[in-house]
Each structure stands twice: as C-alpha cells, then as structure tokens.
Amino acid sequence: MSIRFKNILFLKLSKIFLTFLIIIVFTISENLKAENITGSQTYDTDTNNTQYIFTEDDASAVVTGNTTLERARKLFILDDAERTGNTLTIHFGSTISTTTNSNTIFTDGADLTIVNSGTINSDVSKAINVSKSDGVSITNNSTGVIKSNNNTILGDAGTGAVNTTINNSGEIYSSGTGTESSAIVFADDDTGNTITNNSGGEIYSKGNESTIVLGASSTLTNSGSIKNNKSVTNKAIQLKGDNNTVTLKDAGIVVGKIRSGNGTTGNKLRFNHGVGRAYYYDTTGDFTLEDLDGNQVVKGSAGSVGQGGSETIDEMLSYKSINLRNFINRYENSNLFNHQGGWGELYSTILNRNEDTNSLAMEYNLINLGANLIYPLENSNFIMMFEGGVQDFAKDYKITYQNISGGINIPDNDKFFNLDTFVTGGITLKDGKRTVLTNTVSSGRVLSNSNFQTYDIQIGAKKNNFKIIPDIGITSSISVTPTYDESKFYSWRNRVVGNLSFYLSDNYLIRDDTEEKLNLNWALDLRSAIGDDEQTYSINGTTATYKQDNDLKREISLSASMNYEKYIYENSMIGFAYYGLLSSQNTLSLGGNAFYKMNF
Incomplete structure (x- = not known):
C-alpha cells in the first residue's frame, strides 16, 4: 500500500470521526441543556434549544408574555410513564415549536393536562404525541x-x-x-x-x-x-x-x-x-x-328534510279561511250606504309559531301583505283577494309566496236554508329556499331551491243569530300541491290536504251613528285536517314517507278584532281594524287592516 493512499485513507477516516464526534457533542449538549419542572414554573422569555422535563407529580408550566420556546426535538416531555397531575398552559400570543422530526409535546405514557390559547407547532413531526x-x-x-x-x-x-x-x-x-x-x-x-x-x-x-x-x-x-x-x-x-x-x-x-x-x-x-x-x-x-x-x-x-312546507299547508289554509270570514263579516257589519258600492281593504299580518319537539312542529314567522275587494251584484257579492308573504322557518328554510283568489258570497242564501254562504278558489305560487348541511361540497352547506304551486278551494256557510246567541258557521277547504323537485337532494309527491272547521262568532256594536261606527268581534274556531296525512318524498333517490303527527292536524283558534269606520264625504268612508289570534298550535298572530268603501 503506497504512502499516498494511506494518507488519503487517514484523511477520510478523520473526517468521518470528526463528523461523528460533532454529532455526539451536539446531542450531549442538547441533552445537557434541559430544565426540570418540579413545581410551578412560568416562562416569559424567548428561548432556543432548552428541553423542559416534568420530573415531579402535580407540577405545572405556563408559557406567557408573547414568548416563543423553540427546539429541534422534543420540547416538553415527561420523565416517567407513571407521572400524574401535570399541567402545561400556553397563553395567547405565545408559541412552543419544534423544527425537526420529533414531537413538540411528548407525554410518553404519563398523565398531562394541556390548555392552549397560543400556538403549538411542529414543522416536521407531531405537535402532540399521546402514545x-x-x-x-x-x-x-x-x-x-x-x-x-x-x-x-x-x-x-x-x-x-x-x-x-x-x-x-x-x-x-x-x-x-x-x-x-x-x-x-x-x-x-x-x-x-x-x-x-x-x-x-x-x-x-x-x-x-x-x-x-x-x-x-x-x-x-x-x-x-x-x-x-x-x-x-x-x-x-x-x-x-x-x-x-x-x-x-x-x-x-x-x-x-x-x-x-x-x-x-x-x-x-x-x-x-x-x-x-x-x-x-x-x-x-x-x-x-x-x-x-x-x-x-x-x-x-x-x-333528513324539514317538513315545514308540507306540514303547515293545512294551517296556512285555515288562516286564509279565517281572514276571508273576517273580511266578509266586516263588510256585512258596515251598513253605510245600505251595502251599495264597492269595498276594498289593505291588511298586513305578523304571525309566530313556536317549535314543539314532541310533535316536530317547526318554528316559523309569517309576514304578509294583502288586499281584499268586494263588489255587490244582484243577489250576491263578488270577491277578489290578493296576498303576498314570507314564511320564514327557524332552520334556514324560507318560502316566499303570492296568492290570487276569487269567488262569490251569497248573503241569506234562499237556496241553502237562508244561510250566508261563500265559495272561493285560488292559486298560490311559492318559491322555497332551504340550506342543507352536507359533506358533499367544500362549503359544507348547499342552497336548495324549489318552485311550486298550491291550488285551493274554500266553501263556507254561517247562520246569523240575534241578541246573545253567537253566530254558528262551518268551513271546508281543500288544497292540492302537485309533485315537484327541489334543486338539490329532495323531491316531493303530490299532496292533497283538507280542513273542516266549525266556528262560533259574534259582533258587538259599541258606537253606531250616521258618520262613524265602532264594533268588536270575536271568533272561536275548531279545525281538523281531513284526508291523507302522509307525504311521500325522496332524498337523493331514496324514497320515504312522512306521517304528520296527530297533534298537528287539530287546532283551536281564538281571534278578536276591533273595527272602526268613519264617513268622510257623500259616498265614501274609511276605516281600520286591529286583529289578534291565539291557537293551540303555539301560534300568536297580530294584524291590522285599513279599508276604504265607495258607493260606485
């Protein structure tokens, strides 16, 4: 072996030994730069390369004051797998971090409570290892x-x-x-x-x-x-x-x-x-x-899908029936111009229905604005009704609707036992929007839209009594909602809903002269849904059937109103009304009417 080759080999071995020696010295130096945690310790100064070791039970460490503690490898560790009761707290603004392939916090089998309001970071490996x-x-x-x-x-x-x-x-x-x-x-x-x-x-x-x-x-x-x-x-x-x-x-x-x-x-x-x-x-x-x-x-x-748009059809049908009856009553109780000439009114209603977890009744608020028109014919009255509103459910579901209805009111109908009768029909256009929680889109939520129509018929009859005996009436109504698809996940089958209502009502005249009138009205309404109480629907192609709770198919409503009207000139008058309703479906409704009557 030549001397030159021996020298080259010696130099290479020297470099390897030197590198190995540096690694050993660095490792020893890192291990020597350690601090034991034996009681309550607070760290509020930036520090590099120090390792913090819990060496006693029930010891605690707090990192605070926007401090950064950083080390290449394990930063906070416990020295014994049986160690218990230790706590590490990092305050807001402070950071503990490691930069190589190791753990920032290593419990090593021991008991540790970590409360973090700052940052626990590992650039390469685990932030917390609880193995x-x-x-x-x-x-x-x-x-x-x-x-x-x-x-x-x-x-x-x-x-x-x-x-x-x-x-x-x-x-x-x-x-x-x-x-x-x-x-x-x-x-x-x-x-x-x-x-x-x-x-x-x-x-x-x-x-x-x-x-x-x-x-x-x-x-x-x-x-x-x-x-x-x-x-x-x-x-x-x-x-x-x-x-x-x-x-x-x-x-x-x-x-x-x-x-x-x-x-x-x-x-x-x-x-x-x-x-x-x-x-x-x-x-x-x-x-x-x-x-x-x-x-x-x-x-x-x-x-799952909230049934609000389907579940509350019978309720909305009932409130529409009550509004129609109250409108006809206001017209009949106003005798200015001997019921000659047209009558028109604007109204607005605010209704709240509370949630009921037992019957799965959904909470919603209803705000609407409408107009009612009536014009006397030879032996009857022609009726037109317009309404728009928003039914806003609590769980990110909203229905905006517009309705138009028309019909005939026949006072003292001699072909039907001299009862006051009416029949109306209408169509409601509805625009539904619901937010669906889903793991299939990056936002976790998707908006599902729907456009559908509801057709309804209202038929009613009332016996007008005198003195202290209340008027007695009955109303029957039916609604048909054809099949439709929502834009995401849900589709619905044809739904037919019916109501049968029996009610008592009365009117008390407080003031009555040639120029103004004030009266009070009340009505007690007992409603029951009739017909099919099931809704067939599908979720992403899987068919299911929802059966409405019996408690949601029956409702007792008590309503009251105060009506005031005043003659303003030769052939016209104006007036207003306040209206309130309470029902067994946990609903409260308040409304107001402004009306105008002209002899034309």
Whole structure:
C-alpha cells in the first residue's frame, strides 16, 4: 500500500470521526441543556434549544408574555410513564415549536393536562404525541392553534392511547400532504377517547388521509367544522374500530366522507341539528343512524328534510279561511250606504309559531301583505283577494309566496236554508329556499331551491243569530300541491290536504251613528285536517314517507278584532281594524287592516 493512499485513507477516516464526534457533542449538549419542572414554573422569555422535563407529580408550566420556546426535538416531555397531575398552559400570543422530526409535546405514557390559547407547532413531526398514555386532556381555546406538517395529534404509536379528551374551540390542523396528514389520529384498538369540536372550532387537513381517525368505543361530537380540504371525496371522519359514536350537532359542518371501517360493528351516527334541519351526508360502511331531535332520518347514505312546507299547508289554509270570514263579516257589519258600492281593504299580518319537539312542529314567522275587494251584484257579492308573504322557518328554510283568489258570497242564501254562504278558489305560487348541511361540497352547506304551486278551494256557510246567541258557521277547504323537485337532494309527491272547521262568532256594536261606527268581534274556531296525512318524498333517490303527527292536524283558534269606520264625504268612508289570534298550535298572530268603501 503506497504512502499516498494511506494518507488519503487517514484523511477520510478523520473526517468521518470528526463528523461523528460533532454529532455526539451536539446531542450531549442538547441533552445537557434541559430544565426540570418540579413545581410551578412560568416562562416569559424567548428561548432556543432548552428541553423542559416534568420530573415531579402535580407540577405545572405556563408559557406567557408573547414568548416563543423553540427546539429541534422534543420540547416538553415527561420523565416517567407513571407521572400524574401535570399541567402545561400556553397563553395567547405565545408559541412552543419544534423544527425537526420529533414531537413538540411528548407525554410518553404519563398523565398531562394541556390548555392552549397560543400556538403549538411542529414543522416536521407531531405537535402532540399521546402514545401509550391514559387520561391525557387537551383543551384548545378559541385563540388556540395546534398544527403540524404531519399527524398533528398522534395517539397510535406503540401501545396506543386511551381515555384521551380533546376539547377544541380553536384550530387543529395538518398541512401535510403525505401518508401522515391527519389532524387527529388514533389506532383501531385505542379506546375511550373523546373529541368535542365546539361551535367556532375548526379541525382540518390537506392530505389524502382522514382528517380525524377514531379507534374503538370512542366519541366525536361536532358543532364546529371538520374538513378534508384535499377533496370532498376524501375522508373527513374514519372509524377504524367498533362501537364508536359520532354526533353532528347544531349548525356544525363536515366536508369529506364519513366512513366506518370494513367489518366493524356498533358504530353510531347521530344527528342533533334541531327540529326541521335539512341535511345529507355521504357515508361509507355500516352505521346505526339516529336523529336525537326526532326528525325522520333516511338511510342512503344519511339525510333528513324539514317538513315545514308540507306540514303547515293545512294551517296556512285555515288562516286564509279565517281572514276571508273576517273580511266578509266586516263588510256585512258596515251598513253605510245600505251595502251599495264597492269595498276594498289593505291588511298586513305578523304571525309566530313556536317549535314543539314532541310533535316536530317547526318554528316559523309569517309576514304578509294583502288586499281584499268586494263588489255587490244582484243577489250576491263578488270577491277578489290578493296576498303576498314570507314564511320564514327557524332552520334556514324560507318560502316566499303570492296568492290570487276569487269567488262569490251569497248573503241569506234562499237556496241553502237562508244561510250566508261563500265559495272561493285560488292559486298560490311559492318559491322555497332551504340550506342543507352536507359533506358533499367544500362549503359544507348547499342552497336548495324549489318552485311550486298550491291550488285551493274554500266553501263556507254561517247562520246569523240575534241578541246573545253567537253566530254558528262551518268551513271546508281543500288544497292540492302537485309533485315537484327541489334543486338539490329532495323531491316531493303530490299532496292533497283538507280542513273542516266549525266556528262560533259574534259582533258587538259599541258606537253606531250616521258618520262613524265602532264594533268588536270575536271568533272561536275548531279545525281538523281531513284526508291523507302522509307525504311521500325522496332524498337523493331514496324514497320515504312522512306521517304528520296527530297533534298537528287539530287546532283551536281564538281571534278578536276591533273595527272602526268613519264617513268622510257623500259616498265614501274609511276605516281600520286591529286583529289578534291565539291557537293551540303555539301560534300568536297580530294584524291590522285599513279599508276604504265607495258607493260606485
């Protein structure tokens, strides 16, 4: 071997040894630069390369004052798997971070409570590793951010993690795009873990892996947003083991599929979005579906629709009938000009119906504006009615409508036992808009539109009594809504609804002279829906039938009004009326009329 070759070999071995020596010295130096946490410690100064180790039970550390603690590898760790009662708190504005392939917080099997209002970050690896732990608690407040370019919160290494509690009101996300890109991940045999994503909380990922992975016998409750931002065809929630429960609440959204692993059993998907909320979720695997509000959930994948537009047709038909009767009564009780000449009135009504969770009655507000016209003929009165309004349901469902109706009123009809009778027919054009919660679009919500018509007929008769005996009447009405499709998910079959009402009413004249009139009216109305009480519909092609609750088919209404009119010149008068209604369907209605009568 030549001397030159020996020199070259010596130089190469020297460089390797020197490099190895530098690594050893750097590692020793890092390990030597460590601080033990034995009691209550506060960190309010920026620090690099220091490792913080919980070496006693019931110790606590607080990072505050907009401080940044950063290290290449494990930043906060516990030195013993049996360590208990320790707490780490990061205040708003402060950051703890690691920059290489390691964990920012490593529980190493011990008990730790983490309360974060600042930022927990890992540039390369896990922000929090709870592997082998039992009972770790993580609270991420509204200003808190927990992020990594890998699996952000990991619980599936080694022997796994059990009984972990994660309560999120801030952001938990992974910006990774590789094979480790979940925001929260547990192994299929990790049990007893609980994840709660509160309103305003965001949990999301950007890779092909599931955003959240649950093990077995664990729970996930979402009122915020859980998103797989890579694609809506990727998984947002994956259940790897058995007997997990996922509850989707309030106005919370999910973007991406919900999957139960092959061969798993006992997994439940529950909905708690509120009575009448429309939703459709694309699911894979076997789930037991349950709506905690009592809404009908259709399996295929999982969907429900508020029945308000169909359920309240009989109620709206009843209120229209009451309005018509009150209008005719006001005309009959006004004897100015001996009922000669036309009569016209404008009116507006505000109605509120409260929610009833037992009968699934949806809450809504109704605001309308209309005009009624009547003109006497030889032995009858010709009637025209126009109305427009908005029926605004509580769960992001609104129907705008316009109605036109016409008919005949015959006072003292000698062909029908001398009763006051009327018959009218009309058409209502309706424009519906509902917001559907769905995991099939990137926003988590989609607007579904509908345009449909409702045709109705009203027939009534009344016996006018004298003195203290109230007038007695009966009204029958029928409504037909043809089949129609909404723009997203839902379609409806033809619906026929009928009402039969029996009522008592009376009028009290308070003031009556040649120039003005004041009277009070009341009416007690007992209504029952008749005919078919079922609605056939489909959700994304899966057919279902909704049967209206019996309590919604019957209604007792008590209404009262005060009417004032005044003669203004030779052949015309003006007036106004105040109107109120209470019903057994938890409705309260207040309205007003302004009317004008002219002898023409």
